Structure formats: C-alpha cells, structure tokens
Amino acid sequence: MPIRREGPVTERLQQLLRTHPGPDPSKAGPMDAPIAPHSPMSRRQAVAIFESAIQSRLQDLLSRELKDKGISYYTIGSSGHEANAILGELTRATDTAFLHYRSGAFMAARLRKGRGETPLFDAMLSFCASAEDPISGGRHKVLGSASMHVPPQTSTIASHLPKALGFAMALQRLERLGIKPAHGVPHDSIVYCSFGDASMNHATAQAGLHGAGAAVMHKQPCPILFACEDNGIGISVRTPDDYVEQMMRQRPGIRYFACDSQDFPGVWNTAQQAIDYVRSQRKPAFLHTKTVRLMGHAGSDVETNYMRPEHIEANEARDPLLAFVDLLLTSGAISREGITALYEDTDRRLRRAAEEASARPKLVTVEQVVAPLALPDKGACAVRVADRDQRVKAFGGRLPEEDGRGRHLAYRIPQALTDLFAAYPNALLFGEDVARKGGVYHATKGLYEQFGGGRVFNTILDETTILGLAQGMAQAGCLPFPEVQYLAYLHNAIDQLRGEAASLQFFSTGKRHKDLPGQTTSFQNPMVLRIAGLAYQKGFGGHFHNDNSIGALLDIPGIVLGVPSRADDATTMLRTMASLAHDHGKVCVCLEPIALYMQKDLHEPGDGAWQFGYPPPAEVMPFGAPRVYDATDDDQLTIVSYGNGVWMSLRVQRRLRARGIRARVIDLRWLMPLATDEVKRHVAATGRCLIVDECRANHGGPSPMLLTELSQDPALRGCLLRRVAAHDSYVPLAAAANLVLVQEPDIERAADELCKEDVTR
Numbered sequence: 038m039p040i041r042r043e044g045p046v047t048e049r050l051q052q053l054l055r056t057h058p059g060p061d062p063s064k065a066g067p068m069d070a071p072i073a074p075h076s077p078m079s080r081r082q083a084v085a086i087f088e089s090a091i092q093s094r095l096q097d098l099l100s101r102e103l104k105d106k107g108i109s110y111y112t113i114g115s116s117g118h119e120a121n122a123i124l125g126e127l128t129r130a131t132d133t134a135f136l137h138y139r140s141g142a143f144m145a146a147r148l149r150k151g152r153g154e155t156p157l158f159d160a161m162l163s164f165c166a167s168a169e170d171p172i173s174g175g176r177h178k179v180l181g182s183a184s185m186h187v188p189p190q191t192s193t194i195a196s197h198l199p200k201a202l203g204f205a206m207a208l209q210r211l212e213r214l215g216i217k218p219a220h221g222v223p224h225d226s227i228v229y230c231s232f233g234d235a236s237m238n239h240a241t242a243q244a245g246l247h248g249a250g251a252a253v254m255h256k257q258p259c260p261i262l263f264a265c266e267d268n269g270i271g272i273s274v275r276t277p278d279d280y281v282e283q284m285m286r287q288r289p290g291i292r293y294f295a296c297d298s299q300d301f302p303g304v305w306n307t308a309q310q311a312i313d314y315v316r317s318q319r320k321p322a323f324l325h326t327k328t329v330r331l332m333g334h335a336g337s338d339v340e341t342n343y344m345r346p347e348h349i350e351a352n353e354a355r356d357p358l359l360a361f362v363d364l365l366l367t368s369g370a371i372s373r374e375g376i377t378a379l380y381e382d383t384d385r386r387l388r389r390a391a392e393e394a395s396a397r398p399k400l401v402t403v404e405q406v407v408a409p410l411a412l413p414d415k416g417a418c419a420v421r422v423a424d425r426d427q428r429v430k431a432f433g434g435r436l437p438e439e440d441g442r443g444r445h446l447a448y449r450i451p452q453a454l455t456d457l458f459a460a461y462p463n464a465l466l467f468g469e470d471v472a473r474k475g476g477v478y479h480a481t482k483g484l485y486e487q488f489g490g491g492r493v494f495n496t497i498l499d500e501t502t503i504l505g506l507a508q509g510m511a512q513a514g515c516l517p518f519p520e521v522q523y524l525a526y527l528h529n530a531i532d533q534l535r536g537e538a539a540s541l542q543f544f545s546t547g548k549r550h551k552d553l554p555g556q557t558t559s560f561q562n563p564m565v566l567r568i569a570g571l572a573y574q575k576g577f578g579g580h581f582h583n584d585n586s587i588g589a590l591l592d593i594p595g596i597v598l599g600v601p602s603r604a605d606d607a608t609t610m611l612r613t614m615a616s617l618a619h620d621h622g623k624v625c626v627c628l629e630p631i632a633l634y635m636q637k638d639l640h641e642p643g644d645g646a647w648q649f650g651y652p653p654p655a656e657v658m659p660f661g662a663p664r665v666y667d668a669t670d671d672d673q674l675t676i677v678s679y680g681n682g683v684w685m686s687l688r689v690q691r692r693l694r695a696r697g698i699r700a701r702v703i704d705l706r707w708l709m710p711l712a713t714d715e716v717k718r719h720v721a722a723t724g725r726c727l728i729v730d731e732c733r734a735n736h737g738g739p740s741p742m743l744l745t746e747l748s749q750d751p752a753l754r755g756c757l758l759r760r761v762a763a764h765d766s767y768v769p770l771a772a773a774a775n776l777v778l779v780q781e782p783d784i785e786r787a788a789d790e791l792c793k794e795d796v797t798r
C-alpha cells in the first residue's frame with residue numbers, strides 16, 4: 038500500500054465522478070427544493086456547502102505539495118471533516134467560533150458570509166507564514182478571522198474549551214449590565230466550540246464541559262455548542278466506538294445531539310436543532326459528529342505504521358465527500374461537469390493564490406516578531422475615575438482619601454478595587470470565595486455587597502476554569518479581575534495563562550481594524566489577575582500556602598507582573614494594571630504577599646509604620662518604576678528587593694545605619710518588566726548591590742536575571758554584586774520554614790560582608 042494517501046483519496050473521488058450514473062429523474066427538483074426528502078437543506082445550500090468542502094479538501098492537498106517544495110510549513114488538514122462546513126453555514130457570522138484545527142471547511146463557509154473577504158489568498162498566506170497573514174501575521178498557522186469572529190487557537194488541544202465557556206457566560210452578564218459585547222456581537226449570540234474525540238480526554242476539555250454543566254445547575258445562562266468531531270483516533274491512539282457517546286449522552290446539564298458525516302442532510306438537520314436549542318434555551322449542547330480522518334494526522338504521519346491497510350482503506354471508503362457527491366449528482370443539484378469545473382477552478386485559484394502568497398513578505402526582524410508583545414510606554418497609563426457622587430455611593434458615604442489614617446494592605450486593596458469597579462462598568466471580579474466571604478484574606482471585602490452578584494461572583498473550585506472564564510469574558514468585552522486563591526494553585530492551571538492568555542496577542546497581528554474604528558483585527562484578553570502568594574505567613578504554614586517560586590510567571594513573554602509590598606502601592610499598582618489591561622489589552626498579574634496583608638508595623642510592634650494613606654484616585658504607579666527608600670550621596674550599598682524582602686530590608690537598613698553603614702533600599706515593585714536601567718544607576722552610584730530575593734535561588738525569582746544584567750554591563754565593572762535567596766526547597770511547616778526562607782540576619786550578614794570589601798573601580 039502506498040504510504041502517501043493523497044493520491045488514492047483523490048482517485049476515489051475522481052472515479053466516482055467518472056462512473057456515477059448521473060441524476061435520478063425521480064429525485065429531480067428546483068434548486069430551492071430539499072436536497073433529500075424532508076431535509077431542511079435545500080439543493081442550493083447543499084451546493085454552497087460543497088463549494089466550501091471542496092475548497093478545504095484542495096487546500097489540504099496543496100499544503101502538502103507546498104510543504105514538499107519548502108514553501109508551506111503546515112500539513113494538518115481537515116480531510117474527512119468537511120461536514121463542519123455545515124456548522125460554518127448554520128451559525129451566524131457573529132457566533133464566536135473557537136475551532137478545532139480540522140475546521141478548514143467551517144472557515145471557508147464562515148468566510149463566505151463576509152463582504153470583501155479573500156479566503157483562498159488568506160489561507161495561502163497563513164500556510165506560507167507570510168507577515169501579511171491577516172490573523173497571525175506569520176507567527177503561527179492558525180484558523181482565525183477578526184471580522185468573522187473566529188479567534189485564533191493554539192495547538193494545545195482542548196485548551197480553548199474553558200475560554201469558549203467564558204465567552205458564552207459573559208453574554209448575559211453584559212446584557213444585564215447594559216453593555217454591548219465587543220466586536221458587535223449581539224446578546225443573543227451563541228458560542229461554537231469544536232474539538233476532536235481524543236481531546237475529550239484532556240483535563241482542560243473536561244473543565245470546559247464540567248463548567249458548562251455546572252452553569253446550568255447554578256441557573257446561569259451558558260449558550261455554547263460543543264462540537265466533537267469524532268474520527269475515532271487521536272494521532273495513533275484509537276478511541277472506542279461508543280466512547281464519546283457513553284461519556285456525553287447523560288451528562289448533566291448538556292443536551293446531546295448525534296449525527297454522522299456520511300449523511301450531510303442529517304448533519305444539517307441535527308446541527309440546526311442543536312443550534313436552535315442553544316440559542317433559544319441559552320443552555321449548552323453537545324453535537325457529536327461521527328467522521329473519518331483521511332491522509333493521516335498530518336503530512337508527516339505514516340498511518341501504515343500503526344493502522345492495518347484494510348482499516349485505512351475502509352476509512353477512505355467512508356470519505357464523507359463521496360457520499361455527498363453521490364447525493365448531489367443523484368438529486369441533480371449539480372452535474373458531473375459542474376463538479377469537475379468547480380474542482381478545477383478552485384484548484385487553479387488556490388494555486389495562483391499560493392504563488393502570490395509565497396512571494397509576499399515574511400517576518401524578517403526580531404522587532405516584527407515581538408511587536409505584539411510590546412509593552413506600552415511608562416507614561417501611557419491613565420486610570421479612569423468615577424465622578425464624585427458615584428464614588429461616594431460606592432464607598433458608602435465617606436471617600437477613603439478623606440480618612441487621614443494609614444491602613445494596611447488588605448484594607449486598601451478592596452478600596453482600590455471599589456474605585457476601579459465604580460469607574461469601569463465592565464469590570465468583573467471572580468474566583469473562589471471572593472463574593473459574600475470577601476476572599477479568604479478579606480481582600481475583596483464589600484465588593485459583592487456594593488456591586489452585586491452580576492459583577493462579583495464565586496466560581497466553581499477550579500483554577501483552569503477561573504482563568505478560562507477570564508479569557509473568554511475579556512474577549513467578549515469585560516474587564517476581568519480573576520483571583521487565584523494561592524500561588525501554589527496557579528500552577529495546576531498555568532497553561533491557561535502561559536500558553537493561552539499571554540499568547541493570544543502574539544498570534545494576532547495587533548493592527549487596527551480599518552472598518553471598525555476602535556476595534557482591532559487582533560484578539561485580546563485583557564485581565565488583572567490577582568494572586569495571593571509568597572511565604573512568611575505566620576500561623577498558616579507549609580508549602581502550599583507559602584509558595585515562593587514565581588519562575589513559572591517570569592518566563593511568560595509579554596505579561597505584566599507586579600508585587601506590591603505596601604498598601605498605597607497596591608492601590609496605585611492596581612490602577613496602572615487596570616489601565617494596561619483596559620487601554621492596552623495586557624494580561625497583568627498582581628501578586629499580593631499574603632504575609633503583608635495584615636502587616637501594620639515596620640520596626641517596632643505598634644509603630645504603625647507599614648500603614649499608608651489612600652492615594653488620590655487618579656494617581657497611578659508609573660509603569661515599571663521602582664520605589665527608592667532613603668537614597669543619600671554617601672550610600673555604600675544598594676539593597677534591591679520586592680515583596681516581603683522590602684519589609685525585611687528596611688528593618689535591616691535601620692540596623693545597618695545604627696552601625697554607620699548607609700544603604701538605600703529599592704523596591705522593584707514591577708518584576709515584569711524589570712527596572713534594570715534604574716537599578717543599574719543606583720548600583721553605579723553606590724558601588725555595591727545586594728539583591729534580596731525571597732524566592733527560591735534556582736530560577737524561582739528575578740535575581741538570576743537581574744544579576745546577569747548587572748554583571749555584564751561594562752559601566753558596572755568593579756561593582757560588588759551579591760544576593761541572598763531562599764533555598765531550593767518546598768517550604769516546611771512551623772519554624773522549620775525559617776531554615777529555608779531568607780531571614781533578616783541573612784540580609785544583614787551579607788550587607789556587612791559586602792561593605793567590608795573594597796569596590797575596585
């Protein structure tokens with residue numbers, strides 16, 4: 038048996054065309070008559086679907102040819118899955134579609150709904166990784182279209198289900214708030230979300246399905262159509278025949294619909310029923326389509342390595358296009374010559390488009406590649422402030438800046454959020470225990486009472502769902518403030534942040550939409566993710582509530598990461614982040630040090646020196662700017678830190694000063710981006726630098742990166758650089774925690790030693 042199956046698959050279709058007996062006069066009828074008895078699909082509609090299906094099939098074949106010539110970079114196709122063109126036709130262009138990668142025919146059908154679209158050329162631009170690919174700008178082969186409401190998806194199977202769920206759940210929330218969803222999507226839209234059978238096994242898929250079922254039980258509208266295209270295999274691993282059905286037929290809250298791609302009119306009928314159900318009931322449905330995968334998983338996949346030849350041939354005999362062509366010819370909807378002409382014409386146009394696309398510009402500079410990750414300028418942040426009356430109402434009478442007393446971190450955070458929620462009507466806050474309880478550390482206290490359950494709500498207990506909801510809701514036009522209860526628990530959902538939320542803009546072009554002012558041709562999922570984290574908690578020990586590694590955050594390109602160490606900084610930082618998210622589409626992470634939430638004192642018990650006033654409501658924290666404590670001209674040392682390390686360093690600073698050693702302390706505040714240049718200036722001025730990094734020494738915190746930057750700067754040659762950091766260990770319970778965490782004596786000792794050494798400049 039030949040290894041490459043493009044030829045045999047195409048030959049079967051050609052042979053059918055050659056040998057088909059032609060129209061059955063008893064089945065003849067006008068173009069608007071049903072394609073089959075009682076079918077809601079007309080002949081005209083069937084021909085339109087067929088055109089999309091043929092385009093998709095020919096794209097697959099051509100992509101493999103182009104790959105062989107080194108022109109294209111992607112050969113995962115849609116062959117065998119062409120019935121999804123029906124979903125592209127039956128859903129509205131404004132029904133946002135989160136697509137499986139085998140959705141070439143869906144895309145072709147969806148793009149037919151647009152005016153001025155150039156689907157063939159666009160597909161070829163994306164195959165050729167041209168910088169002019171209108172969706173990813175040549176950064177990835179994705180299916181997507183801003184004007185046709187198809188956000189690009191990553192290659193991570195099933196990772197899109199939770200965000201699709203978030204989009205669906207945002208629609209009614211926005212409607213109740215009187216806010217129009219983004220991109221002109223109407224409130225009665227549905228969300229379409231497709232995936233493969235093997236993808237169903239993934240924890241993320243289960244999170245999405247579970248979240249939809251849970252929404253129904255919590256009586257929340259959730260208009261999403263899940264579409265499982267079941268070809269019975271995932272790369273080389275078989276899915277048992279009745280597996281998907283067994284799992285989904287009785288799934289609580291989700292209505293099950295089934296069809297088979299051998300029967301296009303049946304798919305149309307069932308798909309229409311499923312769509313109608315979701316749209317009218319605002320409830321989730323699951324459309325299970327049986328199909329086959331043709332020509333292997335991708336061009337490089339040799340099916341004969343794991344599948345028997347007779348099985349491969351049986352699949353090929355079930356090519357849905359064969360059954361569809363038979364139906365079209367028998368009914369007389371289109372003639373043999375008509376099909377041949379369509380086939381040849383589409384092929385010719387695709388080849389011309391490919392020729393043109395392959396000559397179009399590629400990404401050729403680093404700047405072009407990273408452009409969508411760019412962070413705004415420092416001056417670009419300006420927070421919105423509600424008018425005085427609204428603020429007075431939101432604060433229940435007295436404005437926080439009018440209360441002259443200093444307050445601690447956990448007191449100011451809800452106030453900062455209150456101001457932001459009064460100013461941004463699309464802001465939503467959600468997570469575990471954030472509503473009535475006001476958060477496990479009271480950091481969201483009072484927000485539920487003030488802004489109601491439509492804007493402040495508890496989610497189900499699943500971080501993947503929380504971050505998925507945030508992305509989908511953001512794409513739908515909300516400004517999400519999701520909360521993750523502990524840093525350790527971010528990690529079981531980190532892909533939703535690292536692989537998904539943070540990468541969305543990278544795989545979009547970031548250009549402004551020429552026809553829709555104020556909207557972009559790129560997709561964004563702005564958010565301000567708040568995470569309670571880091572160590573030094575007294576009374577609540579052990580690793581999971583004292584996780585001191587942020588390495589997994591520091592490696593994410595393009596995100597903003599801030600760690601406020603004091604109450605007023607948390608307030609202004611949250612404002613800057615709201616602006617970065619709302620005005621620049623950025624994914625921001627505010628890591629709040631739990632141990633400082635209730636910290637009121639600095640040097641002595643009762644001194645109240647770690648409490649601060651409420652910054653005037655329009656004051657933002659300059660983006661990327663650190664705070665510098667007590668710099669004088671005769672400082673011998675710069676101590677650089679963040680979070681708990683700042684509080685400890687300031688205490689050490691006072692003790693050093695009592696012994697005649699002068700040190701300034703820098704609170705980085707922003708860890709992404711790092712204020713490297715500013716730190717360098719201080720180090721150059723003092724000649725010595727001690728970095729106090731409360732995270733694990735081995736890539737847990739920012740110190741390795743900062744030391745690298747400082748050590749290779751010629752201007753700092755001869756300066757003394759040191760750091761103290763936590764041991765590479767999980768954090769144990771009780772006093773043993775202090776053995777692995779940075780302690781004040783460690784800082785003091787390192788500072789003393791450093792100041793005994795001479796700077797050799």
Ligand SMILES: Cc1ncc(C[n+]2csc(CCOP(=O)(O)OP(=O)(O)O)c2C)c(N)n1
Pocket residue numbers: 139192193194232233234235236237268270271272330334
């Ligand atoms: C999270 C993740 N793990 C592994 C892969 C590699 N991979 C790509 S496609 C695929 C199989 C998917 O099978 P299925 O969901 O049935 O879709 P099909 O390709 O059959 O349409 C795998 C394992 C991936 N992309 N993402």
Ligand SMILES: [Mg+2]
Pocket residue numbers: 233234235266267268269270271272
């Ligand atoms: Mg499969």
